[in-house]
Amino acid sequence: MKHIKLFENFNYSPINENVIIPGEYIDFVQMLKDKGIDTELYGTGTFKTIGHLYQEIHEGETELIEENGQLIRKVQFVGARILYKKDGGWLRLYEEKQIFKDGRERRRTNMPYSAAEKFKAGEDPKEVIVRGMKEELDLDISTDQFTFYNKVEMGEDGDYPGIKSFHTGHEFLVILNESQYNTEGYIERQKDKDVYFTWKPVSKI
Secondary structure (H helix, E strand, O other), rough: OOOHHHOHHHHOOOOOOOOOOOOOHHHHHHHHHOOOOOOOOOOOOOOOOOOHHHHHHOOOOOOOEOOOOOOEEEEEEEEEEEEEEEEEEEEEEEEEEEEEOOOOOOOOOOOOEEEEEEEOOOOOOOHHHHHHHHHOOOOOOHHHHHEEEEEEEEEEEOOOOOOOEEEEEEEEEEOOOOOOOOOOOEEEEEEOEEEEEEEEEEEEO
């Protein structure tokens, strides 16, 4: 197992691939090409850009390693199933769509979670669920509103073509209270895209 060392003594700022970019980023792109990655696919269709991957690695959300000559991406995340009880029945929050700033639309119909948040280096799962709810939905939740129920291992190859991804997930149930419930759903405003969340009734939890 070989770890890919990409960043050292580098003052990072979020990547905008349309402006002057740092030499470390250029080296990163060349490394991907040297490993046989078709970088022309990145940022097309539903695939994320090279800048997304670069930022994930630098912020400690993704570990990129080499195994038997192939690049492997390892991610730890928290997955939240977000619920609200209304008129005796349960509603569950779903990600409806993502609208990128370049106009691309992405719909992920097989998402098992209402929302998911990657770990940052050194974080505890409970810290991640609280931070993720604030960052994605602008909601401040207390520790008595969520409970851990499962840990899963899964593969996922839909973000970065040519790189095998393995995810370790920590699954939580989150129950919102009346003051946190928004009948119209929520919108997460990110620098590169907007993510829309909507409620749907569920027959059982």
